[in-house]
Amino acid sequence: MIGKLFGNRYEVKEKLGAGGMSIVYKGLDTLLNRMVTIKVLREQYASDEDFVRRFRREAQSVASLSHINIVSIFDVGFEGDLHYLVMEFVEGQNLKEYIKQKGKLPVSEAVPLAMQILDALEHAHEHGVVHRDIKPHNILLTKNGRIKVTDFGIARAASETTVTYTGTIVGSVHYISPEQAKGITIGSKSDIYSAGVVLYEMLTGQLPFTGDSPIAIALQHIQNEPQSPSALVKEIPEELSQVVLTAMEKDPESRYQTAREMRYDLEKIYFGRANEINLIKSQRGESEDTVEIPAVGGVENYHRRRRKLKPKSKWGLIGAAVLLFLLVIWAGYSGLINFLNVEETTVPDVEGKSLVEAKAQLEEAGLKYSIAARTNHPTIEKDHVITQSLTAGDTVKKNRIVDLTVSEGPKQTTVPDVVGSVRRDAEVDISNHNLKSSSAEEFSPDVPLDHVISQDPEGGEEVAEGTTVSLVISKGPEPVYLSMPNLLGQTLDDAKKTLTDNGLKSGKVDQKESDEYFAWQVISQSVEKETQIQQGSTVDLVVSTGPGPSPQTFHVVYADIPDDGEQHRVQILVADKKDTRYEYDQMHQAGDLVDQYVQVYGTGKVEIFLDGKSVYSKDVP
16 A cells, blocks of 8 residues: 555555554645545445445545644545545644553643643534544644544534444443443533543543443443542542533533533633632532422312312412512512612723733723633734723623633644755745745855755744744855966967866857967956956957967077086076077086077067076067
């Protein structure tokens, strides 16, 4: 399977794991150049229409969901007999592995994780999707601590009622709700029960029910009460234990009615407001006791008693009813008076403030608050207020509730690794991840021109959308400058060698007739001598086609030979437009007279050397 291409787009890279009905692979989306998860239905189920329908239902269920805590579905299709699903790839581990690794999680860590799970469930339930298999194995934890709920493999629209599949209970037995264990109709409250079990395991490091067989465990979910988490771990607050046990009530109607309700209570505990929690369990405590009413002999006894009522008794009943009516009127009037007499206060402006600051300001003003919603915001930090339901500065009665919309911070995204990429490709890749880019340039001996040397933040980091990724772009090797050599008068071959020796290149060579230079001598160069030029630059040349300068005769006379009895060497050097050469080279002794005529082509210089030392020099115009 490794290397297989699905949909002419998704390449299988490695196997990640396997489930009962599918095998999971890590893959590459070759079109968008991003890693994905590919779930492939096992071949033995591909011919089973029910299994295929169930597999496709996963895609349909999750495709309608778009939430930061839910793994996204990108594509679904089939290749030959293989049905596949393409999902967001999450780098990290599942919650079960994390719990095993740590034993149990502290309250400060478990509660925020549970709140994220409930955020995902709230979004799914609002869209009519029940997960039906919430367990730590299906909850992924990214490197930056974000929860991603996955594997809606047995999810189905909440309007459907069947909870069994080919006669077996659907869901993992350690986490299923009592109604799942019974095989009866389930709804969103079943997910709340399972979330309660997951939180129980996070806090205590153990499961509420264990047994020798799945049936034994399922029966405990139906019949037994779990031990309180605070009885197992003394650091767990009693209020938090009650939240867990309320979520795990046997009767769905006795649980939290929505994931949002449970999340709000966890939020209050997390922010130190546990005293504000009105637990469902405590609210129904008074009505749970059964009151026995003695039998009155059925309908016949009722009619018999009614016939025996005396007129006096009837008037007594009427009087009691009138009295009760007057008491109700008085109570309503008193309540209205009390309401009208409530002290007033000014609504503070808490938008943009942290929840801690907002709470303090609202309490100081005599107001209460509730968190109506949590949503991402591009500029407002996490756990800071985006909006408030009551306008700042308004005068209201004390004890009013101010609904707050709280920021989850900017949406997160993964920074692409663009080191080594061409600048334009890097900028496009960064933009595709909803990030901005800026760049600076510097020389590099190793990285090619216009390629990325480094980036900040680095590839793979999780950052807020809109974050700027700073790029350092290569300008190529740092240039070396040198003084342009003088090529005039050199032959073309010598000039090219001079250029090469200095790290320069010979460019275009033109020819031109010249009376000043001989054929193939350099007449001119595109860069003047002694000009600073960058190494690697190209220099164009113009060479002569002749005929060159005409010669002129120069008379040389020299008689100062030392009188020391020794032979002395006399040389006459001519440097002119033709070349540099010795026109005369002989040995002499004292009394000798050197008398010579030499040819000078164009302007030049005549120089006499005695035993290698210059003793006479003359410029020839």
